[in-house]
Amino acid sequence: MIDFNLKNDEMFYAKQFSEIIKFPTVTRSGSENFAAMREKYKELCPLVWKNCEFTLLPEDVVILKWKGKSSDKPLVLMGHQDVVPAVGGDWKYPPFSGVIEDGKIWGRGTGDDKNSVYITMRAAEELMEEGFVPEQDIYLSYSDSEEQFGDGVVNAKNWYLEHNIQPNLVIDEGGAMARASVAEKYLEKNIALLGCLEKGYADIKFIARSAGGHSSTPKKNNPFERIAKLITYCTKHKLFKRxxxxxxxxxxxxxxxxxxxxxxxxxxxxxxxxxxxxxxxxxxxxxxxxMLKTTMVFTQSSGSAAPNVLPQEAYVIANLRLMPWDKKEDVIEKLTKIAAKFECEVEVISARDANPEIDTTTEQFKLYTDALKEIFKPMAIVPYVMTGGTDCRVMQTICPNAFRCEPCYFDFKQLAAMHAANESIDIDSICGGVKFFKYFMQIYK
Ligand SMILES: [Zn+2]
Known part of the structure; x- marks a missing residue:
């Protein structure tokens, strides 16, 4: 008999989660806050830390292995502990206060992505209280640098490889859920957005050089003129297929x-x-x-050190999000040729290909989406193209069944507040998330 009912009232979860929000675990801001948050988690979920095998990887990556009856189909539940900074914006409540008000918990990380960490750990804790032993090994896998595309998740992936662990199913953030009521004119069911295609990424620097000199006697075709022509060309031409x-x-x-x-x-x-x-x-x-094509946008530029000095070198940086059919080598070659037309050079700062599309016909996909439909019924599953990035892209290289959806409801305001001011999550979204993972850990065989 599967019992996934919660053991506590809503405020219990709200208060626990609020405690977690109080740690300003901004990406790469030092280990102190991450270490303190771990100690808090040990207080909040003591059985998890007592019963699981704990591994700490550089710098603050946490892996908790919950031994199951079998090890042949490991389940990996991911989340990231780090958050983006909370500078600027008009915050209704201080971003690291974890205020509980209006049925919500407020603060940085409530929706991205401390909720994923909390709901998975809390679900395991409650099942342990009930004496449950999972059929398969379950790994709670929490990275520390997702917000800067850091190597936390790479360290985690390497750890799985070194220990010969082949995950059978991975769940991470990416998509989210919306109640039918957010667009009641159009929706009769709740919807779960599931990231099934994660685009690639590249930062490309275009450099134009000259002999420099005094700005009072400018020469023709100076670096910024060439860069301006290059930008105009790239913006006017359809460089990438839809x-x-x-x-x-x-x-x-x-x-x-x-x-x-x-x-x-x-x-x-x-x-x-x-x-x-x-x-x-x-x-x-x-x-x-x-969602249809590779995008390219110019985001940064620089010239000489003073207003009255001609630049010996000027540059502009373009950020690209690649579709699977635009391979990074081909894109770099194409942009290098374009740059040459305007006497510019290309320097690749970083580049990675898109992930392959997720196969939605597998038994793992069915198991996961059936569980979402069961807990949050009536629920429609909506796969989509993710324009942003997640840690999951790395885990997908060792497990093709890597699914990106937080089982938490958000409304449009809450989605817009991620990485901005006034981030929040509904208390019952947190409770729903715990409920979902309690259920999923029990049906996973
Ligand atoms: Zn995130």
């Missing part, structure tokens, strides 16, 4: 499942919708456009 991916088609199918009439019927006209997305989508939404 394609409607398999994941995008699944987005439409999932939305059709969750939609009310008559939108449901409309979304089921997949060929029409596919054509509409390709033609109109990019014009009406930059988000849709980013």
């Amino acid at each position: 394609k409607v991916t398999k994941t995008m088609m699944l987005t439409i199918k999932g939305l059709a499942d969750g939609a009310k009439k008559p939108y449901k019927g409309l979304l089921k006209q997949t060929w029409l919708i596919k054509a509409l997305i390709k033609c109109i989508g990019p014009k009406i939404s930059n988000m849709v456009d980013a």
Whole structure:
């Protein structure tokens, strides 16, 4: 008999989670706060720390192994302990105070991504209180530098490889869930957005050089003129092809499942919708456009050291998010050729390819999404193209069944507040998350 009911009242979870928010574990801000937060977790979830095998990897990566009856299908539940800084913005409550108000817990990390850490650890703690032993080994795997694409998760992945652990299913942040009530005109079911295609990433520096000199006697074709021409060229030309991916088609199918009439019927006209997305989508939404093609945007620049000095070297940096069909080598080659037209050089600061699309026909995918549908019914599963990045991209290299969705509800305001001011999560979203993982840990065999 599966029992996933919570053992405490809502305020119990709110208060515990609020304690965690009080640690300003900003990425790479030193280990002190991370260490203090671990101590707090030991207080809040003592059985987990007593019963699990604990590994600490540089610098503050935590892996807790809960030994199951079998080790052949390890389950890995991920989260990141670090947060982005909370400078600027008009915070209603101080960002690291963990205030509980209006049915919510407020503060940096409440939605991204301390909730994932808390709900997985708390679920394990409650099952341990009940004397449950999992069928398979479960790993609670918490990185420390996700917000800076740090190597915390790489250290974790290497640890799994070194210990010959082949995860069978991985769950991480990425997508999130929305209640039908956030768009009640359109939705009849709640929806779970599941990141099934994570785009690649590149930072490319374009450099233009000259002999420099005094700005009172400028020469033609100075570095910034060339860079300006280069930017204009890249912005005006369609450098990257748009394609409607398999994941995008699944987005439409999932939305059709969750939609009310008559939108449901409309979304089921997949060929029409596919054509509409390709033609109109990019014009009406930059988000849709980013889901169809590799994006490139100029984000940084620099010139000489003083206003009256001609630059010997000026540069501009472009940030790219790559689709799977745009391989990094090809993109770099293409941009190098373009740069040469304007007498600029290219320096690759970083580049990585997109992850392969997740196979949604596997038994692991079915197990996971059926569980979401069971706990949060009525629920429609909506796979989607992720334009941002997660740690999961690294774990996907050792486990193809790496799913990106936090089983927590957010509304539009809360989604917009991640990485901004007034981040918050509903108390019952935290409770729902604990409930989900209690259920999933029990059905996972
Ligand atoms: Zn995150």
